[in-house]
Amino acid sequence: MSDTADVIVIGAGVQGSSLAFHLARKGASVILLERTTIAAGASGRSSGLVRVYYDLLAEARLGWAAQAWFREWGERVGGECGFTKTGFLWIESADHRERVEANVASHRAMGVDSQVIGPDEMRRLYPALAVGDEVAAWEPESGYADPSMTTASLVAAAKRHGARFTSGAEVTAIRTAGGRVTGVQTTKGDFDAPVIVNAAGGWAKRVGELAGVDLPITVWRHDTGYLGIPTEVPRPIPVVIDVANAQYSRPEGGDMILVGLEDDNQMGGSADRDTADAAPTFRDRAAERIVTRFPGLIDGTFRSSHSGQDGLTPDQRALLGPVGAAGPDGLYLDCGHSGTGFKTAPIIGLAMAELILDGAATSVDIGPFAFDRYRDGRLLRGEHGEEVTWR
Template identity: 30%
Template structure:
């Protein structure tokens, strides 16, 4: 079985690892360097607190890998389980949180609904009077995206995958009845299957196979702040759902601050500003200061960066064999890092078995957009 994987981010390297482990002859084509796309610019979140059953299932399948990753891959990825805390200000949002935590509990997620006062016990700097309800899971957390990606790439190579950097895919010859392989800047490659794991470039790669996928590369920013009041490493990644503001602890009292405040711009993945806007950074810190006590006027900006989310209209990925021999694993809307272990296994099942069994991904087909079968993910961070 010959498989070409397009994209050397964590979804591509996870797919290469599981495919090669099962016996496929795998070539990964990465136009730049491993991790040069979105993976190493992510916040590294790993959580099961999603609002739809399919995202919960992807998380649970992935967390089974993440929770034993350092032992299985012999790699330190700085996996910290300080939890996630979601906060609701208004009654409608609080009701949605209650419904969501019930769904999560039914599927084995150890999340719980908290009062604002209980939420302040896990996040001592919270201004509890601004909120109506919260949900919390101590099993959520985050890891270092760079270390995790390098571990997947290393292990993929060890089991036989050929990861080629500086090789750009320029065409996908074939038609709706089947794919013949890929054309690259390093020459053609024959393949029985082609896997599109191109992140922000996913819609462009899909177009090479005459597919129109509704995936938009959107620029998102985050900043590392030295807060006036240090944030303990035990504080969870904390999200104000109604404003989009969030933060999580870094080392030595620092905090990573971000948020979705509207106005996110569609960007060219080949040419976008990878630095943060000063106005955005100041605004993000001010928003965090409004609902916590950490970010007083003596807080300092240390550094920041921008990356791209590959966003679909419903914030769910597309994972399917769209046409014979062409598998899409794209459009994760900011959740690609944490769902990569499950996705690599699902891609492998699609290639070898013709169907997925690890997770029911029937709703993650590309036809759902035209047919009006979308269900929005509400817990976006």
């Protein structure tokens, strides 16, 4: 069987699905190929935080532009993404006040509803929190969404716009002729296109190798768990990135909280590992850590935990755009999302579709995420000196 399109997208995670949707919506013929099922990789395990705060302005811009899509999902995409506005706090120790203020100022200049608040205001807004003398960026409009629902909704919308989706089709070879891509070989036959996009998440390095490209991507493994929230813990519960304690959390419905830790993530290993279970020590560590911020959870019950894997780059930022001189013409990257690529998917898909079809991304600037930053030694760093997130 051979099938032909303008663009082949490899991987039906949230990024590949968003790109397929935007390409098809702009009138391109698209084939979306997935080795197993929709959201089988990072997207199906994602914690789903939707926020703007980043220390790198280019990334905050993506978060901000994407948020409008989550808020207006029904009209813009159709279907459901499960966006829940809870408010978001980025909490840092008081000695980092200056950088929080600088980041918030740059986010406010983009139009984001964000402000710097202190302990009294944090406790007033969210009485369940234990706060010392810390400082926070507060985004009342941010929250979380449902990553599996979001991805499935994007695939359905892509199909409505004419995209062809094939599950159970693992790409096993990328074909080239005269220095440019011509198609792929899969476990379900051959497909032809002059443009191929690697959106293979934790498997992106392996897919790059199929075209002879060595991508600077390793596998990042991250555990998360759900605790039941005792009824006496005061609501509302916000989404929190608690930099001061290297953890993050968000409510899950009315009676559970999801917890993840920034430290002790596993770097490296196979993308094929099973992710059903978190590390044996994770539950104790997460339970101990979360009560430092939500003391009422001391009586919480641990409900479940699991792991997830994403592609991680050395500066923990995505690789977006053509592979350039490092590989064949027509090969594009939408990968290396480094544990932060859920919230940005709706806008990255649009920007990548513009780049591929029109020659330039006009909705938002994705230039800083180009692959050649590694060739030229221009790794991305936040403007106000924060460290990388995952350790």
